[in-house]
Amino acid sequence: MKRLLYQGVSGEVDASESIKSAAAAVIRGAAPSHPEPDVEDPKLREECGVVAIHGHPDAARQAYLGLYALQHRGQESAGIASADGHHLANIKGMGLVSEIFTDDVLQKLPGHMAIGHTRYSTTGDSALLNAQPIRVESTKGLIAIAHNGNLVNLGNLRTRLERAGAYFQTTSDSEIIVQLIAHSRAGSLVDAIADSLSQVEGAFSIVMMTRDRIFAARDPRGFRPLSMGRIHNTDGPDTIVFASETCAFDLLRADYERDVLPGELVMVTDDGVTSRQYSTGVQQTSCIFEHVYFARPDSKIYGRWVQESRDQMGRQLARESHVPADVIVPVPDSGVTAAIGYAEQAGVPFRFGLIRNHYVGRTFIEPEQRVRDFGVKLKLNPVRNLLEGKRVILIDDSIIRGTTSRKIVRMVRGAGAKEVHLRISCPPTVSPCFYGVDTPSKRDLIAANKTVEEIREFIEADSLAYLSLDGMTKACGGDEGTGFCVACYTGNYPTQWVDVEDILPATAGV
Numbered sequence: 128m129k130r131l132l133y134q135g136v137s138g139e140v141d142a143s144e145s146i147k148s149a150a151a152a153v154i155r156g157a158a159p160s161h162p163e164p165d166v167e168d169p170k171l172r173e174e175c176g177v178v179a180i181h182g183h184p185d186a187a188r189q190a191y192l193g194l195y196a197l198q199h200r201g202q203e204s205a206g207i208a209s210a211d212g213h214h215l216a217n218i219k220g221m222g223l224v225s226e227i228f229t230d231d232v233l234q235k236l237p238g239h240m241a242i243g244h245t246r247y248s249t250t251g252d253s254a255l256l257n258a259q260p261i262r263v264e265s266t267k268g269l270i271a272i273a274h275n276g277n278l279v280n281l282g283n284l285r286t287r288l289e290r291a292g293a294y295f296q297t298t299s300d301s302e303i304i305v306q307l308i309a310h311s312r313a314g315s316l317v318d319a320i321a322d323s324l325s326q327v328e329g330a331f332s333i334v335m336m337t338r339d340r341i342f343a344a345r346d347p348r349g350f351r352p353l354s355m356g357r358i359h360n361t362d363g364p365d366t367i368v369f370a371s372e373t374c375a376f377d378l379l380r381a382d383y384e385r386d387v388l389p390g391e392l393v394m395v396t397d398d399g400v401t402s403r404q405y406s407t408g409v410q411q412t413s414c415i416f417e418h419v420y421f422a423r424p425d426s427k428i429y430g431r432w433v434q435e436s437r438d439q440m441g442r443q444l445a446r447e448s449h450v451p452a453d454v455i456v457p458v459p460d461s462g463v464t465a466a467i468g469y470a471e472q473a474g475v476p477f478r479f480g481l482i483r484n485h486y487v488g489r490t491f492i493e494p495e496q497r498v499r500d501f502g503v504k505l506k507l508n509p510v511r512n513l514l515e516g517k518r519v520i521l522i523d524d525s526i527i528r529g530t531t532s533r534k535i536v537r538m539v540r541g542a543g544a545k546e547v548h549l550r551i552s553c554p555p556t557v558s559p560c561f562y563g564v565d566t567p568s569k570r571d572l573i574a575a576n577k578t579v580e581e582i583r584e585f586i587e588a589d590s591l592a593y594l595s596l597d598g599m600t601k602a603c604g605g606d607e608g609t610g611f612c613v614a615c616y617t618g619n620y621p622t623q624w625v626d627v628e629d630i631l632p633a634t635a636g637v
């Protein structure tokens with residue numbers, strides 16, 4: 128049975144009983160509506176999504192809507208903390224946003240401010256303990272934090288803080304930021320936050336909340352996205368919102384205003400918005416994989432539409448490696464936009480030759496005699512009349528271990544395709560990520576261990592080609608001044624050192 132746990136934490140508000148009954152209701156009605164990590168999943172796992180709301184009478188419900196739009200960034204746990212100027216309440220649970228935050232639960236989160244988080248774990252274990260927002264009572268008052276990314280200098284910071292008397296409630300790296308704030312000698316809270324953020328290295332887009340203020344910040348290299356938006360209110364001050372991706376603003380009816388800049392700390396109070404650069408002069412290295420795969424195509428990331436980047440990746444891929452073909456078929460869903468660009472550039476028809484079953488859960492009754500490639504067949508099915516007798520170009524966004532790509536190639540060939548060519552809309556993934564993306568170790572990344580020709584042979588395709596590094600960077604607007612991290616394609620990491628012992632990448636499926 129699927130595990131659904133609840134944790135209700137409140138400041139001066141005791142919401143525990145009603146949370147328990149709401150949790151019980153959810154547990155009773157729980158259905159495994161999203162797949163657990165499984166060995167058939169070909170993709171790297173998304174990291175986290177964060178949202179913050181200031182100046183809305185029902186801020187928690189707005190945070191819920193924002194998280195709902197960011198659900199693709201993490202499906203393991205979710206949480207919302209709200210504040211009304213005096214009290215700070217926090218509720219988090221395991222599962223999807225809509226499963227955790229029923230109407231009853233949202234009513235326990237009053238106030239005009241809220242922050243929220245949806246998570247797939249990257250450090251710390253996946254227990255409820257590490258779900259966010261994390262709430263810490265500190266010398267600077269009560270602080271709730273929600274963090275997207277991974278810190279890379281954990282080891283020495285944690286030890287130093289523990290020696291200074293810090294008591295860690297979680298094993299999550301995000302709590303280090305709050306403990307640094309609590310132990311800062313800076314006089315004001317905003318100075319303590321700036322002081323804390325300048326001591327940590329790695330990837331962090333964070334939102335924080337005290338009883339009466341919201342903070343939003345990005346790490347100096349801007350690894351992860353974070354945008355600011357505004358809901359224009361005719362009868363009072365505007366509502367200020369922050370979200371990992373701008374697709375959340377659409378559901379909130381907020382206008383995108385700007386990105387939080389790398390190294391910027393923004394503070395929102397009842398008096399308005401103020402900002403400071405707590406770090407300057409560091410080269411921007413935003414995660415390019417957000418454009419390749421993670422972010423939704425209807426989001427604007429680092430000032431550029433993801434749809435536009437993926438379309439350009441497909442076009443560039445066609446320019447670099449097209450072969451004669453009858454049909455272009457995307458591997459759904461993430462290969463779709465690049466495949467449209469590719470088909471237009473190559474002048475070859477685009478067809479949905481593979482159909483994805485969106486309702487595959489974790490539990491299914493397996494056939495008695497295990498069918499070859501059964502897991503992939505559950506998720507994808509070929510449209511035989513579109514593939515039979517055709518020279519097919521499949522477009523996908525990555526090959527991680529290669530086993531799933533091989534199953535898809537076999538499936539298309541089994542449906543009667545005459546030739547199967549695979550095109551990948553990014554370069555070979557040769558190195559793990561330490562900045563908040565769950566990648567297998569180098570040992571399990573096929574491109575770290577085989578040449579392109581050896582991979583082609585392994586996946587049984589007639590031809591295989593990847594997008595060039597230069598082609599990908601240009602397609603994502605790199606020639607317009609955005610600096611990108613491309614470490615998983617090159618092995619050259621932008622931070623000075625990586626505390627690998629503490630941040631061994633989690634074991635991803637496939």
Ligand code: SF4
Nearest residue numbers: 414416560612614615
């Ligand atoms: S290593 Fe890859 S996935 Fe990780 S931040 Fe850099 S580009 Fe993104």
